[in-house]
Amino acid sequence: MGAGALLSKDTESMNFVPLITPALQSRNRLLCYGEDHQQESTMASSQPWWRFLLLLVVHLLIQPEGCSSNDGKFLQVHVRKANGLRGDPVGATDAYVRVSYGSTTKTTPPVSEDDNPIWNINFDFGKVMSGYKLEFDVFDKDVFFDDWMGSCNVPVENNNVSSSCQLLKDAIFYYGYTILTEADF
Template identity: 35%
Template sequence: MASSLPLLLLVLCSLTAAEAQLRLYNLRVRGLPSDLMGITDGYVKVFCGSANLGETSVNHNNANPWWTEEFSHFKAQENDILRLEVHDEDTFFDDLLGVCQRQIKVGTHEHDCYLKEGGTLHYMYTLSV
């Protein structure tokens, strides 16, 4: 009778690296600062682990923007780092207003993050296995 050890190892390896679906939504900022050009033209870049999930549309001349975009990542894993970068669109160079990073956990979570240049980013995510 052949040993079942290789099969058992294969099953155990697949269980330890289980992939999950990440859904990020309800992104909004309160109190973005003004710059020399006027009120901020904000947008958010979204990353999970090494994956670039995209960015929101630019919300022009709004210190309290809210975005309707949702982002999904089908190969997320618990404890991956979710990274959100809030930017101000300008003519030549976009300004980085702040970065929010968090290890993702299974379930639905809601967070606020204080931005380095002023303002508070609010977002929600769901990680399901």
């Protein structure tokens, strides 16, 4: 079985196959069986929609930073505190928070031996990007493997938010965020 047959078979299991399969099959014939280059260029000019589709998929799934920003708006995240953390069976929790927004991730320092840690740390994440969510992951720092204690996924919609979310084992995490404008600096 040739590589072209494997590629075609694999692509048939994808959801967008009816749209892209003719283009892939044409390219597979050219690469695997050495068919004339004219056949591929005929296919490309007679069906330009597949190139548009690929560009659209790339645009929607892999947007570079700044492409879809709310100009002049900046995100500041507030990592407040947590209550009722229970990470280790013996001893108190050494908790820290990892905050992600878009392709940027920031981490608080761990608060040692405290099941009710208070961080009160602000992080600046730059321009607000439409469609991105804030993700807070709370961990208990250990020697070999850190224990995940829960997470919150928060859409960035309003200007000033102060809220909380429930983590594992009925623990509560408190956070906030502010959307600033250039006038606030």
